[in-house]
Amino acid sequence: MSSGQQTDSSKRHTEGLLVKEFCTQRKSKCDPCGNKYDDCVKNGPAVAAFKFPRAINKSGGIEVQDISQNAHHILCIAEVTKVISKDDDLRRVLANTKYCVNASVNMIALPLFSHTVHWYCTYDDSGDKQTIGSMVTTLTPPPFVNLPNHCFDHGRYNKEVETTLGKLKAYVKEAVHKFETNELASALDNISNGFRGKLVKRGLREGGTHTAWMAALNRRNDNWYKPFSLAKNPRERAFPRRSKRTMDRLVKALLNR
Numbered sequence: 117m118s119s120g121q122q123t124d125s126s127k128r129h130t131e132g133l134l135v136k137e138f139c140t141q142r143k144s145k146c147d148p149c150g151n152k153y154d155d156c157v158k159n160g161p162a163v164a165a166f167k168f169p170r171a172i173n174k175s176g177g178i179e180v181q182d183i184s185q186n187a188h189h190i191l192c193i194a195e196v197t198k199v200i201s202k203d204d205d206l207r208r209v210l211a212n213t214k215y216c217v218n219a220s221v222n223m224i225a226l227p228l229f230s231h232t233v234h235w236y237c238t239y240d241d242s243g244d245k246q247t248i249g250s251m252v253t254t255l256t257p258p259p260f261v262n263l264p265n266h267c268f269d270h271g272r273y274n275k276e277v278e279t280t281l282g283k284l285k286a287y288v289k290e291a292v293h294k295f296e297t298n299e300l301a302s303a304l305d306n307i308s309n310g311f312r313g314k315l316v317k318r319g320l321r322e323g324g325t326h327t328a329w330m331a332a333l334n335r336r337n338d339n340w341y342k343p344f345s346l347a348k349n350p351r352e353r354a355f356p357r358r359s360k361r362t363m364d365r366l367v368k369a370l371l372n373r
């Protein structure tokens with residue numbers, strides 16, 4: 117990824133496939149559909165515009181890059197490709213199906229946990245800061261409040277998507293002779309909408325991300341991580357304490373901008 121634009125933190129960067137008009141291609145603009153998956157960040161809602169500065173080591177010293185929020189494929193490219201596109205038994209159905217994994221119905225902009233930390237602790241314009249526990253934090257919620265963070269439990273989330281797609285596939289195979297054109301595409305879109313709804317609900321666990329953040333600072337909620345997770349069953353996490361060394365490096369780099 118060039119110019120500090122991190123678009124999908126999924127570790128499994130499957131290239132995807134194009135089977136007739138069934139597209140799961142991981143391309144900044146897929147052909148022939150013409151969808152740009154990063155549009156949900158670049159031309160997305162205002163809540164997606166907040167970036168965080170990351171200090172990186174360059175040969176000439178430390179450099180700061182502004183890191184965008186991530187374009188998350190609600191039905192992940194790897195899972196749709198593996199479960200649907202690569203199954204030869206589905207070729208006849210796919211031949212009648214016009215679908216694109218990069219269409220806006222399947223995209224959502226999500227912050228990384230680094231955006232969360234930057235908003236609360238190090239961003240000048242997020243409001244007055246107070247020391248709570250061992251951290252200096254604003255009391256103002258971020259614009260992307262109550263959205264799960266893209267780096268929390270993506271693998272577990274992918275498994276859920278894979279399971280759901282597997283069930284859909286079983287149904288399609290059973291119905292293969294009477295399946296109507298684009299019935300599969302609308303089923304996939306419905307599943308996208310369903311998982312979008314799940315993500316919205318998950319971001320509200322424990323009273324939402326802001327309530328959970330504040331409670332974690334006060335050490336009053338051991339389940340603080342739940343609204344930050346993409347997954348139904350989040351992995352338990354300790355509340356992070358940012359290392360002073362990382363912060364010192366960042367501040368030094370920012371001052372040299």
Ligand SMILES: [Zn+2]
Nearest residue numbers: 124126188189
């Ligand atoms: Zn993702």
Ligand SMILES: [Zn+2]
Nearest residue numbers: 139146149216
């Ligand atoms: Zn496409």
